[in-house]
Amino acid sequence: MTSDAKPLSGLRVLVPRGGTWGDLVARALREQGASPVVAPLVDFAHTSEEEKLVEALKLLEAGHYDWITATSSTVVDVLAYHHTVIPASTRVAVVGEATAAAFEHAGYQVSRTPSEENNTTAGLLEVWPEIDEGDVLRVLTLRSDVAKPVLTEGLIGRGHDVTQVVAFRTIGIPASVHTREDVESGRINALLVASAKIAREVAEQFPNLPEDTIVACVGPHTHPEAIAAGLLHNPAHERSELKRALIETVESVIDQSDMLD
Incomplete structure (x- = not known):
């Protein structure tokens, strides 16, 4: 199978945690054709x-x-x-x-x-x-x-x-200037949100997301917490097969407990 035939081809995805979590998620995304950008928004x-x-x-x-x-x-x-x-x-x-x-x-x-x-x-x-x-x-x-x-x-x-x-x-940590520019310009066109804390950091650090940017919430309670944090979602993406494939890829390697900060 070529890269173009993979379900996440064309996505450049911000992975908001590093360490073992980030490594597992980035590897799974690459296997499905995406280009992960590991840019931790939380630290310990x-x-x-x-x-x-x-x-x-x-x-x-x-x-x-x-x-x-x-x-x-x-x-x-x-x-x-x-x-x-x-x-x-x-x-x-x-x-x-x-x-x-x-x-x-x-x-x-x-x-x-x-x-x-x-x-x-x-x-x-x-x-x-x-x-x-x-x-x-x-x-x-x-x-x-x-x-x-x-x-x-x-x-x-x-x-x-x-x-x-x-x-x-x-604790939250600021994204680099380069990462912020890539998100605001749409060069990073998908964001993973894997906890309430990350949702708050995304909402605060990227207040002007391009309309086409996919915001993918993973974990059982993350979506309502993201909404409460003020993180905007494009209604057109609600039934997006690409967004669903992105979420399923992450959840195939990271379970509910790993969504906690």
């Missing part, structure tokens, strides 16, 4: 719970926890920043394609992930037999400041000893 800053995080990571490295959980690939960056190594006695449970890939790339074996049919935090609780065997487990849950504590609440509800820590904060 130190947590407001730094002292609590440092103490928890010391306990982690000492083998105190039976399990560690993560729903963001950024947790791997947090571990690396603090030079923390997960001991072999502590098992890893994660949600999200990008999260699992980041842990495995860092050399950690992931013991539990949700099923493909329900690849969510709630889905992980359904396929984690150890949490229903009666033993009280010591679990460290690391998450962002915007992620809902679904895993934490589910584990506490089952009687486990859970240490919950906000490991990082999500």
Whole structure:
């Protein structure tokens, strides 16, 4: 199949996150004929719970926890920043394609992930037999400041000893002048919006989108959050096969939990 025959040929797509997430999405877009432009609009800053995080990571490295959980690939960056190594006695449970890939790339074996049919935090609780065997487990849950504590609440509800820590904060970062010019001129003719925070950044940083620019919201709640942020969508694109193909391409490699900041 030639490039011209691929479903996303002709699209130059802004990918608003870097790291493992951006790599996975960019690769999938290229395979479908698009030209991805990785230009992160969000980054991650130190947590407001730094002292609590440092103490928890010391306990982690000492083998105190039976399990560690993560729903963001950024947790791997947090571990690396603090030079923390997960001991072999502590098992890893994660949600999200990008999260699992980041842990495995860092050399950690992931013991539990949700099923493909329900690849969510709630889905992980359904396929984690150890949490229903009666033993009280010591679990460290690391998450962002915007992620809902679904895993934490589910584990506490089952009687486990859970240490919950906000490991990082999500902040907006400005696009480069070159990227802004490419978006405003239409040379970048499609934008991915993968979270409420990214929706707000797109609305603020690109207030004068060309009418033909495709705004593709991925994730279960992103579209209404984008509308609330003031991000305009072209009604003519609502039934666009090209937009649908773009969304399906991203969602084929990135699941719901990876849409969280």
